[in-house]
Amino acid sequence: MEPVTLTTDRLLLDAFVPEDAEAVYASCQDPEIQRWTTVPSPYGRNDAEYFLNGMVPDGWRNDTEYSFAVRLRPGDRPVAAIGLHHPSSGTWEIGFWMDKEHRGRGYMTEAVLGLARWAFTTLGCTRLEWRAEVGNTPSRAVVEKAGFTVEGVLRAGIANKGTLRDCWVGALLPSDLGLPSPLPYLPART
Numbered sequence: 001m002e003p004v005t006l007t008t009d010r011l012l013l014d015a016f017v018p019e020d021a022e023a024v025y026a027s028c029q030d031p032e033i034q035r036w037t038t039v040p041s042p043y044g045r046n047d048a049e050y051f052l053n054g055m056v057p058d059g060w061r062n063d064t065e066y067s068f069a070v071r072l073r074p075g076d077r078p079v080a081a082i083g084l085h086h087p088s089s090g091t092w093e094i095g096f097w098m099d100k101e102h103r104g105r106g107y108m109t110e111a112v113l114g115l116a117r118w119a120f121t122t123l124g125c126t127r128l129e130w131r132a133e134v135g136n137t138p139s140r141a142v143v144e145k146a147g148f149t150v151e152g153v154l155r156a157g158i159a160n161k162g163t164l165r166d167c168w169v170g171a172l173l174p175s176d177l178g179l180p181s182p183l184p185y186l187p188a189r190t
C-alpha cells in the first residue's frame with residue numbers, strides 16, 4: 001500500500017520523510033521513550049535513519065506495518081509516531097510514542113482514535129490490540145481514554161531490549177466506535 005494521510009480535529013498523520021530524522025532522533029533521546037518502547041537504547045542517529053529509510057517504507061510496501069508521523073500542522077516536525085503492526089487474522093496491534101513537551105494535551109488519544117477509525121474502515125480490521133509493559137501507565141491512560149478495554153496481563157507477553165516482560169493487553173472493536181465489523185461478533189455469555 002502507498003502511504004496515506006489522515007486528519008483529525010487537531011492533527012495530521014502522514015508519512016515520515018527523510019527530513020524528519022533529526023526530530024525522530026531528538027524525540028527518542030527521552031529516557032521514557034527508551035524505557036517503555038522497543039526503540040534501541042541508546043538511540044543513535046543511525047537508528048533514526050534506519051527507521052525512516054528502512055522500517056517505515058518496508059512496512060508500507062509489504063503491508064506489514066503502517067507508521068505515521070503525527071504533526072500539529074502540515075510541514076511541521078513530527079511530535080509523535082504512531083503505527084499499526086503485526087497483522088494477523090483481521091487483528092492489528094497499535095503502538096506509539098510522543099514528545100515529552102506535547103504530552104497531556106490529548107493529542108495521542110486523538111491520534112489513536114483517528115488511526116483506529118482508518119484501520120476499521122479501510123483495512124477491514126476486526127480487533128485493534130494494544131500491549132504495553134506493566135507499569136507504563138501513561139500509555140494505558142491514552143488507550144483507556146480512546147475506549148480500549150484492558151483485558152489483562154500476559155506473562156512474558158512482550159520482548160523489550162532482549163528481555164521478556166509482562167504486559168497489559170487491551171483491545172478496541174469497531175463496535176466500540178459505533179462502526180460496523182466485517183464479521184459478526186458473538187460475545188461470550190457466562
